[in-house]
Amino acid sequence: MEWSPLWISLATSVTATICTFVLGLAAAVWRERRSGLATALVDGIFLLPLVLPPTVVGFILLLLFGRNGPLGGLLRRLGMMIVFAWPATVVAATVVAFPLMYLTARAALEQVDPNFLQAARTLGASEWRVFREIALPLAWPGILAGTILSFARALGEFGATLMVAGNIPGRTETIPIAIYSAVEGGETGRALMWCGVDVGISLVLLAGLYFWTRGRGPLGRGGGHR
Amino acid sequence: MALDLHIEKVLADFELDVTLRISEGPLAVLGASGAGKSMLLRCIAGLEKPDRGRIVLNDRILFDSEKRIVVPARERRVGMLFQNYALFPHRTVRENLAFGIDGEASAARDQKVAALVDRLHLGGLESRYPRKLSGGEQQRVALARALAPEPEALLLDEPLAALDTHLRSQVELELQNTFAEYRRPTLLVTHNMEEAYRLGEQLLVLARGKVAAFGAKEEIFRRPPTAEVARLTGCKNISRVRMNPGGSIDALDWGCRVNVAQAIAKPPRYIGIRAHHIDFVGGTDGSAGTENVFPCRLSQSAETPFRVTLFLTLDSRKDSANEELLQAEVFKEKWQHFQHAPFPWHIRLAPELLFLMPE
Numbered sequence: 001m002e003w004s005p006l007w008i009s010l011a012t013s014v015t016a017t018i019c020t021f022v023l024g025l026a027a028a029v030w031r032e033r034r035s036g037l038a039t040a041l042v043d044g045i046f047l048l049p050l051v052l053p054p055t056v057v058g059f060i061l062l063l064l065f066g067r068n069g070p071l072g073g074l075l076r077r078l079g080m081m082i083v084f085a086w087p088a089t090v091v092a093a094t095v096v097a098f099p100l101m102y103l104t105a106r107a108a109l110e111q112v113d114p115n116f117l118q119a120a121r122t123l124g125a126s127e128w129r130v131f132r133e134i135a136l137p138l139a140w141p142g143i144l145a146g147t148i149l150s151f152a153r154a155l156g157e158f159g160a161t162l163m164v165a166g167n168i169p170g171r172t173e174t175i176p177i178a179i180y181s182a183v184e185g186g187e188t189g190r191a192l193m194w195c196g197v198d199v200g201i202s203l204v205l206l207a208g209l210y211f212w213t214r215g216r217g218p219l220g221r222g223g224g225h226r
Numbered sequence: 227m228a229l230d231l232h233i234e235k236v237l238a239d240f241e242l243d244v245t246l247r248i249s250e251g252p253l254a255v256l257g258a259s260g261a262g263k264s265m266l267l268r269c270i271a272g273l274e275k276p277d278r279g280r281i282v283l284n285d286r287i288l289f290d291s292e293k294r295i296v297v298p299a300r301e302r303r304v305g306m307l308f309q310n311y312a313l314f315p316h317r318t319v320r321e322n323l324a325f326g327i328d329g330e331a332s333a334a335r336d337q338k339v340a341a342l343v344d345r346l347h348l349g350g351l352e353s354r355y356p357r358k359l360s361g362g363e364q365q366r367v368a369l370a371r372a373l374a375p376e377p378e379a380l381l382l383d384e385p386l387a388a389l390d391t392h393l394r395s396q397v398e399l400e401l402q403n404t405f406a407e408y409r410r411p412t413l414l415v416t417h418n419m420e421e422a423y424r425l426g427e428q429l430l431v432l433a434r435g436k437v438a439a440f441g442a443k444e445e446i447f448r449r450p451p452t453a454e455v456a457r458l459t460g461c462k463n464i465s466r467v468r469m470n471p472g473g474s475i476d477a478l479d480w481g482c483r484v485n486v487a488q489a490i491a492k493p494p495r496y497i498g499i500r501a502h503h504i505d506f507v508g509g510t511d512g513s514a515g516t517e518n519v520f521p522c523r524l525s526q527s528a529e530t531p532f533r534v535t536l537f538l539t540l541d542s543r544k545d546s547a548n549e550e551l552l553q554a555e556v557f558k559e560k561w562q563h564f565q566h567a568p569f570p571w572h573i574r575l576a577p578e579l580l581f582l583m584p585e
Contacts, residue, residue, distance in 0.1 A: 118273050119312035121299040123326030124375055133325075137316045 004170045005178035006197060008089070009155060012174055016093035016154040021147055023094070024101025029131065031102075032109055050099035057095060058163025065091065065164065088165035089172050093154035101150045108142020109135060141213075148209055155201065227284060229379050229411035233269050234278040237262060242269075242276075242435035252405045252412040254426025254443070256419060256458055262435040263415040264309075267381040270413070271306045272299030283378055283411070305377030309384045311368035313356035319367050320352040326375035342370040346400070362393045369404060379411040386421060394421075401425060419460045423447065431455045449488070449581045453496040456583060462501040462553040467494050467582070475582075479550035481543025484518050487577040494582035501535065503579040504554035506564060507572045518577060521570035525551055534561050541570055 027046060031039065049057050065072040065082050075082055082088050112135050120130045136143070158176040165172040167181055175194050182191035229248040234241065242262040257263045268274040270281060272288065275296060281289040283304065288297045313322050323339045330338075343349055346366045356364055365385065372380060385401065386394050402425065405412060413430075416422050422429060422443070429443040431454075439446045439455045450456035453464050465479035476483050477497050486497070507519055526537040537551040554573065564571065 113312070115308050115310065115312040116314060118271075118299070119306070119308055119314075120325065121273070122271050122302075122304065122306040123371070124300045124303075125325070125328075126300060129328075134314060 002169070005173050005175045005194065008086070008170075008172070009174040009176075012086070012089040012093055012157075013151055013154040015090045016097060016157075017147060017151045019090065019094040020097045020101045020150045020154070024098055024146065024150070025105050025143065027098075027102050028105035028109055031106055046102050047099050049096050050103075054096060054157070054159025055163055058092060058160035061088075061092060061095065061160060061164045083164060084166045084168065084172065086165070086171055089157075089161050089174060092160040092164050093157045096157050096160055097150040097153040100153055101146045104146030104149060105139070105143050108139035108146070111142065112138045144212075145209075148205060152202070152205060155198070227378075227410050229270070229284075230280070230282040231270065232279040233266065233276045233281065235265065235269065235274070235276045237265060237435065240434045242266065244432070244435070244437055246430065246437065246440065248411045248413065248428075250409045250411060251427045252414050252425055253428045253430055254422035255413055255415045255430045255432060256422040257415075257417065257432035257438075258458065259417055261432045263417075263432055264383055266432070267306065267383055267413060267415055270379070271304050271381055272297060272302045273306075286378075303375065303378045305372035305375065305380045307368050307372050307380070307382040307385055310388055311356075311364050313359075313364055313368055313371070315356055318353050318355055319348060319359070322356070322367060322371050323374055326371060338374060342374055346370045346404075360393075361389045362397050365389065365397055366400065369401075373404075373408065377410075380408060380413075382412070382414045384415055384417070386416070386418075398424060419447075419458065431458055433458065450498065450583060452585050453498070453583050456496075456498045456581075460500070461498045462555075463504075464496050464498045464583075465550065467497045469493065480552055481540050482520050482575075484575055484580060485577050486580045486582060488580070488582055490582060492584035494584055496583040496585075497580055498583065499575055499580050501553045501555035503576065504538075504552065505574040505576060506554070506556065506560075507574050518575045518580075519572050520575070522552070522573055523569045524571070529558075533557055536561075538571075538573065 031043065062083060063069050065075070065088070067073070067076065067083070072081075072083060080087075082091060116134050116138060117130050120134045125133070156176060157174070158180065161172070161174060162177060162180075167173055167177050173181070175198055179191050179194045179198075182188075182194065227250040229246075231244060231246045231248070233244050236242075240262070242265055244262075244266055255263050255266065265274060269276050270288075276289065276291065278291045279289065280287070280291070283302070286297075287293070287295050288302050288304075289295060314325065317325070320339055323342055324335055327335050327338055339352075343352060346369060348363070348366060348370060351359065351363060351367070356367065359367065365388075369382075369385075382401075386397060389397055398421070405425070405427075414422075414425055416425070426443055428441065429439065429446050430437065431439040431446065433454045438458070439451050446455065447459050450459055450461060456464055463480070465477040468476040468478060470476060470483070474483050474485055475494070475497060484497070521541040522538040523541065524536055525539050528535045528537075533555055536554045536556065538554060539551060552573070
């Protein structure tokens with residue numbers, strides 16, 4: 001039994017979730033203080049991976065990161081080749097999961113009562129401290145939900161990954177791709193087994209989410225607002 | 227210790243335009259809701275930016291539109307108590323108090339927090355989260371938190387509005403004690419005139435973003451400079467006037483001719499008398515004489531637990547279409563003496579209690 005798709009899927013999802021967390025949160029914070037046409041345009045670009053078919057996203061990534069693409073060419077000069085290698089699975093999963101993190105983090109940050117932030121400012125706190133000690137903890141339940149959604153999306157990523165990372169057993173073959181090739185090769189048992197693994201991971205994730213929300217209330221450590 | 231203000235800011239339906247010099251001690255800012263009171267505080271705290279003007283606190287420029295100086299809120303050293311207190315829900319009382327003195331050594335910080343806990347009677351609450359506190363406790367924590375960094379000015383936005391009635395007088399006393407110790411420029415916003423009178427040493431009345439009155443509270447309540455200030459300070463009876471050659475004055479909306487003790491500088495447009503200053507006399511032959519005594523009838527009455535408000539129409543009034551009734555307020559004990567007496571009743575508008583307003 002070859003277990004590599006499980007490890008590849010987990011490594012890809014975890015790495016992609018970390019990337020998405022940082023990028024999505026940064027984008028949400030950036031967006032919070034802005035309005036206007038340019039921002040709306042950037043907003044649209046941020047949300048594109050959510051509405052485009054994954055194969056389209058994968059193809060665009062292939063063009064960007066390919067041997068002669070703008071980003072690919074740059075990376076090649078630095079001695080890195082991303083396409084059809086493990087990093088490509090991370091790139092694909094990150095891009096596809098990004099809108100989910102961005103949207104939920106933005107909504108969570110907008111939910112924080114601005115009075116708390118202003119009170120912190122009148123108490124002499126820097127903007128960084130206001131964010132780290134007030135906005136982030138108060139928005140944390142939403143941000144965590146976004147992180148879990150992103151992880152789930154990254155774990156299930158198929159189309160874009162296949163386009164940009166291919167199907168290389170032991171290197172880029174994630175669980176969804178392993179299922180696909182098993183079905184294609186007529187190995188129903190193997191496909192079923194990987195389906196079971198996916199269901200198992202999803203159940204663990206949902207159970208974790210359930211106990212976390214039940215045990216800690218909607219606001220984490222301090223509980224709900226008033 | 228002084229706070230110099232000149233603030234101009236265009237708001238949704240009027241312009242905030244305030245020029246003031248505030249010395250130490252509490253200044254109550256009174257105004258109807260939406261008069262720009264909160265905006266004034268937010269401009270001083272640095273949470274909003276005026277369009278034009280200058281804010282100087284103890285020779286420190288916080289804002290100057292000409293010199294393009296805008297000191298951010300965190301560097302202003304201006305404490306603010308928010309209307310709903312804005313206590314950080316994810317931090318304990320102790321952590322809330324320590325938030326503003328984060329930069330100091332932990333020993334000094336602990337000492338300061340302990341002193342504040344002591345001063346505002348918060349002992350035993352240090353490890354609680356804000357949602358586990360009563361309204362009065364939340365208010366004290368918020369006040370202690372605002373005072374912790376030793377701000378050079380203190381701003382309080384409706385500090386009692388979120389409290390139940392029975393808590394207010396207690397919290398008011400605590401605020402008065404705090405003000406007695408904290409001798410720095412303090413602005414206290416309220417829409418309750420009694421609260422303004424009790425808590426402020428001086429009074430500022432804002433009407434549609436402009437200073438309608440500023441000065442000693444006793445004087446403003448005794449002789450409101452304008453009809454608007456009279457209304458905001460709770461005066462129920464305001465009438466348009468016409469001057470007569472002999473010096474008497476016709477109160478057009480009440481339908482009577484009165485004598486007024488006040489010397490008149492500017493030609494008055496309005497006359498006023500407070501509801502509880504209207505005196506009921508036994509009749510025209512009474513000991514009070516006949517000056518400013520008028521027969522009247524009761525149109526309507528409204529009872530509160532201990533007092534009754536009587537809506538009166540003077541017999542001398544001709545135009546019944548005008549709906550301006552005189553409002554008199556009396557204690558129920560007194561009312562019981564004459565409530566069944568036959569009309570007309572007689573009221574006296576004492577010349578020294580009537581006040582004239584030029585606008």
